[in-house]
Amino acid sequence: MKRTTIRDIASETGMSITTVSLVLNNRPSKISEATKKKVVEAAKRLNYSPNKLAVGLITKKTQTLGLIVSDISNIFFSILAKGVEQACQREGWSVVLCNSWDLHERDMKLIEVLTGRGVDGIIYCMSSDSDQDKALESYALLQKNNMPFIEIDSDYAGTARHNVFFDNERGGYLAARHLIENGHRRIACITGPNGPDYVSGRIEGYRKALAEAGIPYEPDLLVEGDYTMESGIRAAEQLIGRDFTAVFAFNDMMAFGAFKTFRDRGIRVPDDISLVGYDDVPLCDLLEVSLTTVRQPIYEMGMTAAKNMIRYIETGSDEDTNVCFEPQLMERSSVKNLNAQPGN
Amino acid sequence: MKRTTIRDIASETGMSITTVSLVLNNRPSKISEATKKKVVEAAKRLNYSPNKLAVGLITKKTQTLGLIVSDISNIFFSILAKGVEQACQREGWSVVLCNSWDLHERDMKLIEVLTGRGVDGIIYCMSSDSDQDKALESYALLQKNNMPFIEIDSDYAGTARHNVFFDNERGGYLAARHLIENGHRRIACITGPNGPDYVSGRIEGYRKALAEAGIPYEPDLLVEGDYTMESGIRAAEQLIGRDFTAVFAFNDMMAFGAFKTFRDRGIRVPDDISLVGYDDVPLCDLLEVSLTTVRQPIYEMGMTAAKNMIRYIETGSDEDTNVCFEPQLMERSSVKNLNAQPGN
DNA sequence: CTGTTAGCGCATTCAC
DNA sequence: GTGAATGCGCTAACAG
Numbered sequence: 001m002k003r004t005t006i007r008d009i010a011s012e013t014g015m016s017i018t019t020v021s022l023v024l025n026n027r028p029s030k031i032s033e034a035t036k037k038k039v040v041e042a043a044k045r046l047n048y049s050p051n052k053l054a055v056g057l058i059t060k061k062t063q064t065l066g067l068i069v070s071d072i073s074n075i076f077f078s079i080l081a082k083g084v085e086q087a088c089q090r091e092g093w094s095v096v097l098c099n100s101w102d103l104h105e106r107d108m109k110l111i112e113v114l115t116g117r118g119v120d121g122i123i124y125c126m127s128s129d130s131d132q133d134k135a136l137e138s139y140a141l142l143q144k145n146n147m148p149f150i151e152i153d154s155d156y157a158g159t160a161r162h163n164v165f166f167d168n169e170r171g172g173y174l175a176a177r178h179l180i181e182n183g184h185r186r187i188a189c190i191t192g193p194n195g196p197d198y199v200s201g202r203i204e205g206y207r208k209a210l211a212e213a214g215i216p217y218e219p220d221l222l223v224e225g226d227y228t229m230e231s232g233i234r235a236a237e238q239l240i241g242r243d244f245t246a247v248f249a250f251n252d253m254m255a256f257g258a259f260k261t262f263r264d265r266g267i268r269v270p271d272d273i274s275l276v277g278y279d280d281v282p283l284c285d286l287l288e289v290s291l292t293t294v295r296q297p298i299y300e301m302g303m304t305a306a307k308n309m310i311r312y313i314e315t316g317s318d319e320d321t322n323v324c325f326e327p328q329l330m331e332r333s334s335v336k337n338l339n340a341q342p343g344n
Numbered sequence: 345m346k347r348t349t350i351r352d353i354a355s356e357t358g359m360s361i362t363t364v365s366l367v368l369n370n371r372p373s374k375i376s377e378a379t380k381k382k383v384v385e386a387a388k389r390l391n392y393s394p395n396k397l398a399v400g401l402i403t404k405k406t407q408t409l410g411l412i413v414s415d416i417s418n419i420f421f422s423i424l425a426k427g428v429e430q431a432c433q434r435e436g437w438s439v440v441l442c443n444s445w446d447l448h449e450r451d452m453k454l455i456e457v458l459t460g461r462g463v464d465g466i467i468y469c470m471s472s473d474s475d476q477d478k479a480l481e482s483y484a485l486l487q488k489n490n491m492p493f494i495e496i497d498s499d500y501a502g503t504a505r506h507n508v509f510f511d512n513e514r515g516g517y518l519a520a521r522h523l524i525e526n527g528h529r530r531i532a533c534i535t536g537p538n539g540p541d542y543v544s545g546r547i548e549g550y551r552k553a554l555a556e557a558g559i560p561y562e563p564d565l566l567v568e569g570d571y572t573m574e575s576g577i578r579a580a581e582q583l584i585g586r587d588f589t590a591v592f593a594f595n596d597m598m599a600f601g602a603f604k605t606f607r608d609r610g611i612r613v614p615d616d617i618s619l620v621g622y623d624d625v626p627l628c629d630l631l632e633v634s635l636t637t638v639r640q641p642i643y644e645m646g647m648t649a650a651k652n653m654i655r656y657i658e659t660g661s662d663e664d665t666n667v668c669f670e671p672q673l674m675e676r677s678s679v680k681n682l683n684a685q686p687g688n
Numbered sequence: 689c690t691g692t693t694a695g696c697g698c699a700t701t702c703a704c
Numbered sequence: 705g706t707g708a709a710t711g712c713g714c715t716a717a718c719a720g
Binding site for chain 3: 015016017018019022029030031032035054056057058059060
Binding site: 005006007017018021022025027050051053054055056057058059 | 712713714715716
């Protein structure tokens with residue numbers, strides 16, 4: 001039950017290996033239509049499909065992308081992965097999935113592993129325990145391995161030539177401004193681990209909106225989460241007792257967690273506390289109060305990242321492909337307009 | 345910036361390729377500790393890591409598993425994938441991720457692709473548009489390609505030797521019995537697409553519980569969903585107007601959808617309608633009424649599937665590895681006890 | 689138009 | 705203890 005090789009179909013048709021390879025790869029050559037047809041038919045009959053390992057060994061190309069995410073069971077990453085996989089499948093590429101568990105050392109390990117496996121490029125979602133040094137370290141490794149990569153929504157070095165990101169400052173700004181427009185002045189944040197720039201970007205945007213409205217920035221109103229619902233719950237608990245009328249969570253899951261905490265404590269959303277999330281995952285209208293959030297086109301981003309990566313690898317194109325996706329405020333029901341209610 | 349090969353380290357140390365290969369692979373041989381050490385050190389110094397493509401070409405083993413799921417953005421599959429990836433990472437294996445979009449023809453295509461890529465085995469979640477014939481077709485292809493596989497939670501042929509599944513009949517039974525014990529007699533079901541046996545298994549269990557209680561089975565109370573929240577919403581809408589006091593949804597997402605429909609229509613859970621889900625995804629306590637559900641250890645299942653697959657491939661072990669995971673009822677707040685309230 | 693010749697990077701007999 | 709030779713399945717010059 002051996003797989004049929006190019007040699008089998010050569011002997012089957014009486015042609016040489018070269019001829020077979022040429023026609024099967026559609027190479028420009030002057031092979032008669034007749035023999036072409038014969039070869040193709042034999043290939044089909046024998047159910048031939050090339051051994052990608054052998055091909056890869058020669059061409060140094062495997063048509064495979066590595067995907068490093070911190071947690072595939074996080075809906076943000078699973079949607080992203082779906083986009084990446086879809087783009088790859090369309091182009092005949094494959095994706096090998098790696099979970100870093102948000103550990104920088106795993107990032108490093110995985111980069112090595114993927115290099116050893118001969119992937120042609122990596123879609124890299126840096127683990128969020130990375131500080132500047134660690135980030136630089138992983139870039140260095142990538143470069144040392146001569147590995148093309150696209151980083152998702154982050155660019156420490158500020159020099160990446162192939163990136164795909166969201167305008168996080170804009171996103172943070174939109175969320176905060178929306179709250180401010182609705183009369184809120186004391187706005188708490190549930191952030192992510194400090195490190196990656198999408199966190200600082202959003203904080204920037206938030207501060208900018210505050211500044212525009214002449215509202216002082218209070219570090220005390222920021223609590224750090226880790227994007228899990230659990231952490232949203234805990235963050236909200238920490239927040240309780242401090243003086244604020246609204247919460248801006250850096251993803252929807254943490255917003256859900258905060259919502260739950262508030263509900264359990266008899267604090268009503270949005271009557272007592274307004275809430276804004278981030279991402280717009282497909283669960284936002286599930287709660288009794290649908291969640292106002294900042295939408296990011298995650299799936300599209302995944303597709304674009306993979307498409308650009310592939311195009312870059314295949315064409316060796318020299319042009320930069322930095323693409324930025326604009327966030328969009330999705331107004332739903334979790335923000336109360338304080339202006340409409342004199343007295344508070 | 346070429347990668348260092350085994351040859352580089354051979355010339356570096358003055359040893360032959362064979363020697364290097366022998367020590368780096370820890371092969372039984374009589375090579376002096378001194379040279380061993382020299383080789384290992386050189387390897388480290390030159391940052392050597394073997395080219396997996398070349399190794400795979402010879403050994404016919406790539407230490408890679410293919411994973412076919414219908415939708416990686418579905419939380420069930422993303423948790424499963426995480427388990428699979430984790431087990432693989434531990435053993436130094438990789439996983440290539442494939443999304444079938446629940447299309448049988450994609451399944452077929454992906455099996456071919458994965459075979460061409462030389463994966464050593466496949467973790468296969470059959471697309472749910474597969475009927476008996478299609479299922480058999482994909483088994484046949486897998487066998488023709490001589491590809492070991494473990495199917496997740498399904499076994500059409502009834503002859504698979506390496507499987508991993510949940511006791512779905514038990515799960516369906518637990519859900520229905522719980523409802524019946526709470527005085528419900530007219531229990532609607534939101535099922536999945538008919539085909540895979542986890543659907544028929546759960547229906548069996550449901551019917552068994554009904555039968556035990558002397559309650560007639562009414563096909564009219566079954567509505568088919570597709571595991572998305574959307575479909576749960578629609579299914580509940582279809583159900584409204586029919587005569588039932590409880591709904592058993594075949595996954596939590598559809599239960600959430602049904603919940604939403606009910607809430608939007610002013611129907612209270614559990615006061616007016618009781619609700620039971622399936623899976624116990626990490627969102628079950630998010631709703632204002634936490635969802636009673638049937639827990640499946642998805643992550644563990646993913647790990648086990650991958651572990652068994654790897655073990656089988658590596659040892660060529662002849663023993664069957666059919667492992668069955670027991671579902672468990674998670675009682676929360678979405679079921680009302682009708683017995684406690686005379687008059688209804 | 690088609691076949692011969694070399695390897696890709698590595699593991700594996702089998703001599704020395 | 706160690707090295708030379710062979711080949712995995714395929715592509716890529718380069719000859720015919």
